[in-house]
Amino acid sequence: MCRLALKTADTPFSPYEVLTAMEAMQEGYDGSGLGLLLRGIQFEDFNYKGDLPIFSGIAHNESALQRLNAYMEERGYELKYDHEFTITPGMIEAQDREKYIIRVYREPVHVDKSVEATEQRNMNIRLDLRKNGEDHGGDLTVFSFWPEVVMIKEVGWPLQVGDALGLHDGRIKARVVMAQGRQNTNYGINLYACHPFFIQGISTMTNGENTAFIPIKEWLSGKQIPGYLGYQSDSEVFTHILHYVVKKLKLPLEAYKHVITPLKTEELDAHPQGEFLKGLRAVCRRLIIDGPNAVIGTLPDETCMLTMDHKKLRPATVGGKPGVWAMASEICGVDAMIPDRDRSLDFQPMREHTVIIPPDRKEMVIWSQFDQFILPQAA
Amino acid sequence: MVSVRSIYTTPSSLTYHDLPWIIKHREDRCTLCGHCTSVCPVQAIYLTYRRQRMPKLDILKKKRGNEYRTFVGIRQKTNIENKCIGCGMCSMVCPNEAIGPEPNSNENRSLFHMHQKGDAWKRGGRRNLPGRTILDKIIFNRISMLTDPALDAGRHEFNTNTILGRILAPEEFLRRKAAGEWIPPTREIFPFIIGSMSFGALSPNMWLGLLQGVAYCNEVLSIPVVMATGEGGVPPWVLKSPFLKYIILQIASGYFGWDEIIRAIPEMQCDPAAIEIKYGQGAKPGDGGLLMWFKVSKLIARLRGVPEGVDLPSPPVHQTLYSIEESVMKMIQTMSMAFGFRVPVYPKISGSTSAKAVLNNLVRNPYASALLIDGVDGGTGAAYNVSMDATGHPIASNLRECYLDLVAQGRQNEIPLFAAGGIGKNGNVTQNGLALIMLGASGVHIGKYIMQATSGCLGNEMGRCNVCNLGLCPKGITSQNEKLFRRLDPDDVAQRVVDTFMGIRTEMKKIMAPLGRSQSLPIGMSDALGIDDAAAAERLKIKYVC
Numbered sequence: 054m055c056r057l058a059l060k061t062a063d064t065p066f067s068p069y070e071v072l073t074a075m076e077a078m079q080e081g082y083d084g085s086g087l088g089l090l091l092r093g094i095q096f097e098d099f100n101y102k103g104d105l106p107i108f109s110g111i112a113h114n115e116s117a118l119q120r121l122n123a124y125m126e127e128r129g130y131e132l133k134y135d136h137e138f139t140i141t142p143g144m145i146e147a148q149d150r151e152k153y154i155i156r157v158y159r160e161p162v163h164v165d166k167s168v169e170a171t172e173q174r175n176m177n178i179r180l181d182l183r184k185n186g187e188d189h190g191g192d193l194t195v196f197s198f199w200p201e202v203v204m205i206k207e208v209g210w211p212l213q214v215g216d217a218l219g220l221h222d223g224r225i226k227a228r229v230v231m232a233q234g235r236q237n238t239n240y241g242i243n244l245y246a247c248h249p250f251f252i253q254g255i256s257t258m259t260n261g262e263n264t265a266f267i268p269i270k271e272w273l274s275g276k277q278i279p280g281y282l283g284y285q286s287d288s289e290v291f292t293h294i295l296h297y298v299v300k301k302l303k304l305p306l307e308a309y310k311h312v313i314t315p316l317k318t319e320e321l322d323a324h325p326q327g328e329f330l331k332g333l334r335a336v337c338r339r340l341i342i343d344g345p346n347a348v349i350g351t352l353p354d355e356t357c358m359l360t361m362d363h364k365k366l367r368p369a370t371v372g373g374k375p376g377v378w379a380m381a382s383e384i385c386g387v388d389a390m391i392p393d394r395d396r397s398l399d400f401q402p403m404r405e406h407t408v409i410i411p412p413d414r415k416e417m418v419i420w421s422q423f424d425q426f427i428l429p430q431a432a
Numbered sequence: 433m434v435s436v437r438s439i440y441t442t443p444s445s446l447t448y449h450d451l452p453w454i455i456k457h458r459e460d461r462c463t464l465c466g467h468c469t470s471v472c473p474v475q476a477i478y479l480t481y482r483r484q485r486m487p488k489l490d491i492l493k494k495k496r497g498n499e500y501r502t503f504v505g506i507r508q509k510t511n512i513e514n515k516c517i518g519c520g521m522c523s524m525v526c527p528n529e530a531i532g533p534e535p536n537s538n539e540n541r542s543l544f545h546m547h548q549k550g551d552a553w554k555r556g557g558r559r560n561l562p563g564r565t566i567l568d569k570i571i572f573n574r575i576s577m578l579t580d581p582a583l584d585a586g587r588h589e590f591n592t593n594t595i596l597g598r599i600l601a602p603e604e605f606l607r608r609k610a611a612g613e614w615i616p617p618t619r620e621i622f623p624f625i626i627g628s629m630s631f632g633a634l635s636p637n638m639w640l641g642l643l644q645g646v647a648y649c650n651e652v653l654s655i656p657v658v659m660a661t662g663e664g665g666v667p668p669w670v671l672k673s674p675f676l677k678y679i680i681l682q683i684a685s686g687y688f689g690w691d692e693i694i695r696a697i698p699e700m701q702c703d704p705a706a707i708e709i710k711y712g713q714g715a716k717p718g719d720g721g722l723l724m725w726f727k728v729s730k731l732i733a734r735l736r737g738v739p740e741g742v743d744l745p746s747p748p749v750h751q752t753l754y755s756i757e758e759s760v761m762k763m764i765q766t767m768s769m770a771f772g773f774r775v776p777v778y779p780k781i782s783g784s785t786s787a788k789a790v791l792n793n794l795v796r797n798p799y800a801s802a803l804l805i806d807g808v809d810g811g812t813g814a815a816y817n818v819s820m821d822a823t824g825h826p827i828a829s830n831l832r833e834c835y836l837d838l839v840a841q842g843r844q845n846e847i848p849l850f851a852a853g854g855i856g857k858n859g860n861v862t863q864n865g866l867a868l869i870m871l872g873a874s875g876v877h878i879g880k881y882i883m884q885a886t887s888g889c890l891g892n893e894m895g896r897c898n899v900c901n902l903g904l905c906p907k908g909i910t911s912q913n914e915k916l917f918r919r920l921d922p923d924d925v926a927q928r929v930v931d932t933f934m935g936i937r938t939e940m941k942k943i944m945a946p947l948g949r950s951q952s953l954p955i956g957m958s959d960a961l962g963i964d965d966a967a968a969a970e971r972l973k974i975k976y977v978c
Contacts (some may be wrong), residue, residue: 262580264948268956275842302602314951317591318620329609335595335618336605339845341952345580363951364588366580429610 055248055260056211056234057369058386059349061357061410062377065095065226072215074381074389075234086235087211088247090256091203093228093355099134101157106175108156109204110182110195111244113149117193120185121154128178129161139219146209149192153218155203155225172253175199176280194244197251201353203227206247229355233258246285250292253280254353257295259288260382261367265343266290272339273297291348294340299352306358307426310407312337313348314363316422325425349380357410365404371417372399378410378417443545446510450541452895453518453533455508461530464504468522468531473904473916476516477531480507506531512545518896521906535894552818554724556900556910558715558811558854558880559821562893565809566828566968568860570867573977574960576948585938585945592940593656594623594875594953596706597776598801599846616801617774619705622649622657623953624865624936627852627877628682628708628780630662631689632723632732632744633813633900635917637925638887638909643670644922645886645929646678655933658705660877662813663721663746665689665735671696676704682780683767684710685720686746688736694770703775706801707767711750711760712782714810714827714853716819720746724814726903729912761797768799776801783807783825783853791834795847802848804877805830809854811880813910814901827853828871832972835872835956844956848874856881857893862939870957871972883909886928887920 056078058071068089075087094101108125112118125132136155160166164174179198186193196204203225207214211234215221233248248258263269266287273281273293278301281293291313298309315334321327334341344362347369351357359371359380370384372394379390387399402408405422420426448454455477469477486499508516516533523532546553576582597618600608608615626646631639642659649655663684670676671693681704683690712718723732723744733740750759760779767777778801781790787805794800807827812820831851838844851873855864857880865876883889887909891897900910908920944950947960954960962977963969969976 262576262948264574264576264580265952265954265957267959268954271839271956272842272844275839275844277842297602302606304606332605332609332615333602335599336602336845338595338599338952339955343949343951343954345948364583 055382056386057258057260057347057349057380057382058232058390059230059351059357059380060377060390061229061355061379061414063228063414065093065228066230067221067223067226068230068232069215069221071230071232071390072212072220074379074386075211075232077389078234078381078383078386084210084234086208086247087206087214088233088235088249088258089205090231090249090251090351091225091227091229092201092351094201094203095226096134096136097224098136099157101134103201105133105157105159106198106200107203108154108158108195109197109202110154110193111150112152112154113192113194114151117186117189118152118154120189121182121193124182124185125158129163130158131161133157133159136225139222139224141217141219144213144217145207147207153205176253180280180282199251199254202251202254202256204249204251206244208244229351229357231256231258231349231351243285245283248286248288250283250286250289252292252296253300255292255296255299255350257288257292257348257350259291259346259348261344261346261362263287263290263342263344263346265341268339269294269342288346291342291346292350295350297340303429305426305428306352306356306409307407307420308333308428310360310405310422312340313342313360314404314422315341316405320423324423326428329428347382355412358407359402360407361402361404363404368401370399370401371408371410372396373417375415378414380408444512446542446545448508448510449536449538451508451510451515452536452540452542453516454536455506455516455522456532456534457506458530459503459505461528462506463528463530465527467525467527468506471521471525471906473519473521473899473906474514474517476509476514477506477522478509480505512542512548515542517899519890519906521890540895546817552816554722554814554816554901555820555898556811556813556815557820557891557898558893559809559824560893560895561809561821565854565857565864566826566963566965567854567864567867568858569965569968570863570961570963570974571977572866572870572943572947572960573962573975575946580948583945583948583950585941588941588945588950590941590944590950591952592623592937592944593620594955595619595848596621596658596778596802596850596875597848598799599848601843601846614773616799617776619658619776620656621705621875622655622933622937623869623875624657624861624933625680625850625875625877626657626659626882627879628660628662628680628710629813629879629883630664630682630721630723631666631735632664632727632912633662633910635905635908635911635920636731637917637920637922641887641920641922641925642882642929643675643678644926645933647675648926648930649933650678653930653934655937657933660708663688663710664723664732665692667735668692668696672699672701674701676700677702679704680706680708682708682710683763684746685748685750686744688738688744688746691737692735697770703771706776706778707771708804709760709763709767709777709779711779712784712806713780713812714782714806714808714824715812716815717782717784717824718748719815719819720748722746722814722901724901724903727910727912732912757793760793764797764799778802778804780804780806783827783830785825787825787830787834788837791837791847795838795841795843800847802850802874803834804850804852805834806877807851807853809857810852824853827851827868828968829971831868831873832871836973838872839956844872850875850877852877852879856885861885862936862943865936866940866943866954867961870954870961871974872956872958874953874955882929882932885932887925
């Protein structure tokens with residue numbers, strides 16, 4: 054089963070800290086891949102300003118790199134910073150890795166700078182380039198193109214991948230790091246199948262299997278929303294559902310839980326927002342997940358969240374202290390990330406809970422589905 | 433002795449070896465009690481005196497002579513109206529196991545003589561095609577193993593219910609909620625629905641038994657089973673009872689019974705579960721309903737507002753001035769309005785290659801709340817044999833096509849599809865039903881299976897019984913003759929309804945648990961299906977397995 058670890062802290066830290074935590078959770082795990090998402094970025098060699106988009110991906114040959122350059126130049130994007138990893142050769146299993154790309158771009162001046170237009174543009178560039186790579190035999194892999202976000206995905210044992218890319222050198226740091234150690238599942242190892250998944254600043258990672266994958270995938274694909282594609286992994290739908298709830302339906306984060314694991318009718322009958330929630334359950338019925346899963350996610354404002362499927366067969370833990378918090382699929386992962394915390398305050402969410410660490414990181418909010426939440430006028 | 437040439441034969445003269453069922457009667461065990469002859473619904477057998485010549489030759493006295501023995505026995509009639517229907521009631525009542533019908537393994541010559549008195553062969557039942565159906569062949573093979581173990585069917589909590597009713601796109605739902613606009617009504621129901629069988633087709637005892645069983649399932653067991661009426665109204669006491677909420681009222685092209693229903697609206701304690709507008713039926717597509725005069729008793733005549741003892745054929749289509757599309761739209765809107773837009777209204781059509789066109793029409797009709805497609809294997813109380821056997825469309829591919837059409841539009845959650853026609857034909861009701869659900873149905877309607885499972889209907893797809901149309905049902909299920917229907921105890925039927933639905937619920941869990949599904953009905957979970965028929969796999973877009 055996949056291993057999940059997330060750490061969020063006021064002070065940027067090295068992603069390598071999270072990779073070492075993955076080691077603590079290695080028991081019963083085959084380590085077939087690593088996915089990393091870094092948010093709130095600090096480069097050692099570059100004074101990064103949070104509004105510039107960062108490209109994350111892999112060029113598998115020289116021609117892919119040239120096509121990327123040409124594409125960005127054509128659209129007037131100016132390369133501000135190109136991160137060079139200190140790579141130790143021979144430690145990465147895969148052979149066709151011409152360059153791990155982490156690049157900061159400056160947007161052309163003439164483009165529409167409104168939030169919505171920028172979000173749309175950034176996603177379109179990611180999707181264009183992804184398609185470009187797919188059209189050329191998969192020689193360009195694109196993970197994200199978004200401000201404050203860096204993503205790295207590679208096949209192999211997580212710590213070894215970190216060593217190979219020299220992540221311990223402290224040249225990249227972040228305030229939020231999500232890491233998933235991949236267990237080889239029946240969907241095959243494919244870099245796009247590796248968590249965390251990303252769309253318009255929203256990211257989630259999951260362990261376990263989503264047995265309702267096909268009906269959910271079919272529904273999301275049918276919505277014809279740009280970016281709802283891929284689905285090399287059954288867990289990618291969790292990210293898109295979160296995106297759909299927050300961005301498309303413009304509902305608060307709490308509604309996510311009501312969409313993926315709605316309460317039963319008799320429970321909703323007694324719920325203060327029961328009537329609205331019954332309606333929401335019906336209209337989003339195809340998005341009900343059937344785990345077992347722990348879902349860990351982050352939003353563009355650095356909010357972190359953890360929630361479970363209804364069966365709660367994959368318990369995850371959250372712990373920490375004001376200013377620094379950790380979430381992991383195994384409790385020993387939390388221990389490894391924040392050893393000096395009050396362990397008695399650790400929390401394992403039950404089926405109705407969503408644990409939210411707000412951007413100020415002062416406390417963890419344990420929100421229950423049975424509680425009322427603030428809805429826009431709708432309810 | 434008469435010469436062979438002078439024996440009177442007609443073109444329709446048959447011997448008992450030409451009939452589909454041959455009565456085997458053991459004279460040595462028969463007590464001549466007469467139970468069999470009196471119970472036989474078609475008077476196929478009769479008690480008769482026979483004479484047997486005993487040739488006698490006394491050699492010593494050089495004298496020849498005959499003696500005659502007389503005996504009493506059961507004989508089989510060979511005319512078409514009285515041919516044995518194989519129901520087996522004679523063996524059920526025989527105290528000595530002396531009698532019973534056996535299928536004729538050679539040929540059934542009576543088939544050539546079924547058209548009688550200027551009319552074509554009519555019967556009840558369904559397509560006479562025995563054997564495994566496509567649905568029987570589908571297996572559930574995406575089993576959760578190792579990393580995500582299967583669930584415990586006995587201990588886990590399962591949500592096995594479905595939704596009947598129009599569901600909005602989430603964006604539209606939120607917009608309407610915010611604006612305080614109308615949200616289409618929905619019902620949370622059990623996905624196995626008792627299909628439309630009219631009060632008229634069924635006997636009062638059968639109807640009462642079903643309703644009692646359904647009420648028990650809802651109120652005691654929390655299995656929200658609903659039952660659909662056929663055309664022809666409902667007794668006023670039911671319309672005004674709190675049980676109406678478990679009933680889907682049907683309106684069909686004859687509009688029988690609707691005066692009573694509309695008049696009862698002000699006195700209804702609750703809304704009905706839904707309104708079904710019948711445009712077609714799987715067993716007899718393009719044919720209207722038919723209640724033959726035998727069954728139009730005083731009670732039925734009163735419910736339907738017609739004279740007693742007349743044939744009640746409904747027209748094949750709804751009467752309309754313009755197009756059928758317009759009629760569909762108007763009827764759905766009118767029925768919605770009659771019940772204050774609080775009751776889902778949906779059409780039922782025969783399985784057809786044109787089903788997709790109907791569906792696309794409904795998708796654009798904001799009041800249409802579902803679509804029920806009834807496949808070629810659906811049953812009926814009365815229809816022409818040729819309609820039943822040769823017209824229609826199998827449900828599996830019809831349903832799947834419609835579902836995938838909705839998927840392509842991203843609207844599979846908006847118009848729930850319900851499937852009917854041959855579910856449980858060979859007894860595998862849960863397996864058949866869940867196979868259709870995973871192919872995309874939101875639920876299934878079962879009629880014939882319910883009659884077989886809850887009240888002992890004797891009909892099968894090898895021509896057994898099938899006299900529902902004549903009101904002669906030997907079990908009293910489809911008869912308005914009190915002498916027949918008093919054989920059926922409503923309490924026993926109710927008990928069987930409960931047993932049946934409890935069994936289905938458990939079997940659903942036993943199928944869903946290994947697939948790792950418990951949180952929602954696995955509608956469209958086609959990755960869980962496999963079939964050992966490559967052509968069917970390709971057509972249904974599921975995996976071929978062998």
